[in-house]
Amino acid sequence: QKEVEQNSGPLSVPEGAIASLNCTYSDRGSQSFFWYRQYSGKSPELIMFIYSNGDKEDGRFTAQLNKASQYVSLLIRDSQPSDSATYLCAVNPNFGNEKLTFGTGTRLTIIP
Amino acid sequence: DTEVTQTPKHLVMGMTNKKSLKCEQHMGHRAMYWYKQKAKKPPELMFVYSYEKLSINESVPSRFSPECPNSSLLNLHLHALQPEDSALYLCASSRLEGTEAFFGQGTRLTVV
Numbered sequence: 001q002k003e004v005e006q007n008s009g010p011l012s013v014p015e016g017a018i019a020s021l022n023c024t025y026s027d028r029g030s031q032s033f034f035w036y037r038q039y040s041g042k043s044p045e046l047i048m049f050i051y052s053n054g055d056k057e058d059g060r061f062t063a064q065l066n067k068a069s070q071y072v073s074l075l076i077r078d079s080q081p082s083d084s085a086t087y088l089c090a091v092n093p094n095f096g097n098e099k100l101t102f103g104t105g106t107r108l109t110i111i112p
Numbered sequence: 113d114t115e116v117t118q119t120p121k122h123l124v125m126g127m128t129n130k131k132s133l134k135c136e137q138h139m140g141h142r143a144m145y146w147y148k149q150k151a152k153k154p155p156e157l158m159f160v161y162s163y164e165k166l167s168i169n170e171s172v173p174s175r176f177s178p179e180c181p182n183s184s185l186l187n188l189h190l191h192a193l194q195p196e197d198s199a200l201y202l203c204a205s206s207r208l209e210g211t212e213a214f215f216g217q218g219t220r221l222t223v224v
Contacts, residue, residue, distance in 0.1 A: 031210060032210050034213070042218075043215045043217050043218040044155065044202070044215050045215070046213070049212040088155075099157060099160070099168060100213060102155055104153070104154055
């Protein structure tokens, strides 16, 4: 079983709709969770991080964490063509362990 | 300011060359990382420095040699690389272990 799993996509969403990206992880003791956006040929850009169960909102982005079910999701409201990118979920097993584990990424395409 | 600066942006080197990649951050972060990313794959961790000491080496071949001269700088010395080492090399830093990490723009390395 992979440590961090994401649907590779591609996920196509109409402009203005909500894009929902999901990620599951295997290590129940994981403590910190991150979403990175990566445009083709560019480096990953941190867009959200979450450490506690529940929702965390930042502008059009909402991260949701459910430790009991071992999943973390990212919602993008009012999707824009500029949101088209690969979204990487990353998990740290526990604080004090710097070994960030990435999922394989979900390619998101926003259709104008 | 969440800037991590990497130089050079592009590098072409022969298999007998010696070169170095450089990374700099002035955010006071105490953890710094080297990742390697191949096309359409997630970043793979190579090395972690915490408080200027090497804390993780992910069994990286000795032709890659990291160095952390001070808390703001991270180098990756390259020697006798192989064509399969061609990739995007990413530096990242974070405030503490397990906290959110910020990536530099990367160095696109081609070994010929």
